Amino acid sequence: MSDNLNILVVDDEPVILKSCERILSDEGYKVESAHGGREAIIKMEQRDYDLVLTDLKMPEVDGITLIRWIRKSRPDIGIVVITGYPSQETVKDALELGIIDYVPKPFTPAVLTDVIKRAEEWMGKRIPIKEKLEEAFPPSMMTELDRVINKYKDKPGSAIPVLQRAQEIVGYLPSQIQKRIAKGLVIPPAEIHSIVSFYSFFTMKPRGDHTIRVCLGTACYVKGVETVLSKIKEVLKIGVGETTEDKKFSLETVRCLGTCGLAPVMVIDNETHGALNQRKAVEVLNRYTALNIKETEREDTETQEEQ
Numbered sequence: 001m002s003d004n005l006n007i008l009v010v011d012d013e014p015v016i017l018k019s020c021e022r023i024l025s026d027e028g029y030k031v032e033s034a035h036g037g038r039e040a041i042i043k044m045e046q047r048d049y050d051l052v053l054t055d056l057k058m059p060e061v062d063g064i065t066l067i068r069w070i071r072k073s074r075p076d077i078g079i080v081v082i083t084g085y086p087s088q089e090t091v092k093d094a095l096e097l098g099i100i101d102y103v104p105k106p107f108t109p110a111v112l113t114d115v116i117k118r119a120e121e122w123m124g125k126r127i128p129i130k131e132k133l134e135e136a137f138p139p140s141m142m143t144e145l146d147r148v149i150n151k152y153k154d155k156p157g158s159a160i161p162v163l164q165r166a167q168e169i170v171g172y173l174p175s176q177i178q179k180r181i182a183k184g185l186v187i188p189p190a191e192i193h194s195i196v197s198f199y200s201f202f203t204m205k206p207r208g209d210h211t212i213r214v215c216l217g218t219a220c221y222v223k224g225v226e227t228v229l230s231k232i233k234e235v236l237k238i239g240v241g242e243t244t245e246d247k248k249f250s251l252e253t254v255r256c257l258g259t260c261g262l263a264p265v266m267v268i269d270n271e272t273h274g275a276l277n278q279r280k281a282v283e284v285l286n287r288y289t290a291l292n293i294k295e296t297e298r299e300d301t302e303t304q305e306e307q
Contacts, residue, residue: 005120006030010040010054010066011082016105020053020082023109024116037061037069044074051119053103056083056090064090067097078123080115082107098190101197104255108221111255114240122193137170137177144169145177149184158185159195163202172203207250208243210288214266217256224277225264229253231278232266235285248289
């Protein structure tokens with residue numbers, strides 16, 4: 001839990017401001033609100049903030065104008081966009097300005113806190129010591145990556161194709177790979193990170209043989225997906241964003257899988273599993289490994305002994 005990250009939430013909807021204040025305050029963050037871009041600029045001129053969450057569509061000073069002001073006047077502040085239905089052009093503008101991540105409206109507490117924690121890690125507040133050490137990659141791998149970068153460096157809109165090939169080559173996109181790509185394409189590292197954070201098919205950590213994606217969307221949240229997620233973490237002995245020791249599973253959360261009628265939902269690789277509860281989630285995992293079968297058999301044995 002963080003007690004030193006100062007967050008400014010900017011939105012013209014009072015209910016959004018109150019929700020963010022309540023959720024993030026409960027997580028230990030220092031949170032203030034601004035009812036629009038103009039008020040946010042006044043606040044930032046008077047005091048320092050580490051992170052700004054801003055809506056894009058606001059009267060007078062909109063989100064893009066505010067982000068441009070922050071990038072010019074307070075470039076050290078991290079930015080997360082929190083908005084409803086932005087146009088592709090608006091999102092593109094925000095990404096090019098170097099936002100860290102994006103929170104869709106409506107959001108659940110789990111989605112909001114997950115994004116903030118990842119933003120905090122990116123800004124260096126919560127990076128685990130083991131992740132601060134740069135990993136060594138084979139020279140042949142880096143040679144192939146540089147070949148791809150050189151192939152695309154003079155082509156407009158090359159960031160996503162290069163990142164896709166980089167993930168195929170390396171397996172994931174840690175910060176040092178992102179920085180190498182940014183340098184080769186002459187793009188700000190923050191912009192590369194924004195793209196990696198925004199699109200769910202990119203990952204910043206090594207993945208196991210099977211990738212589990214648990215939906216934290218509103219429908220799934222209302223139907224108890226948090227208890228399902230807790231059971232999965234307990235059984236696999238990993239947290240969100242981690243991979244099991246045997247490299248069998250990686251666990252991720254997503255904001256929406258587009259299958260709300262099946263809530264709660266998770267996807268393993270490309271297979272969707274809906275109407276989950278804790279027992280069904282374990283049964284699904286049993287299909288992929290003997291690990292959880294043994295766990296179930298142990299529990300059955302203990303029950304018989306007690307009888």
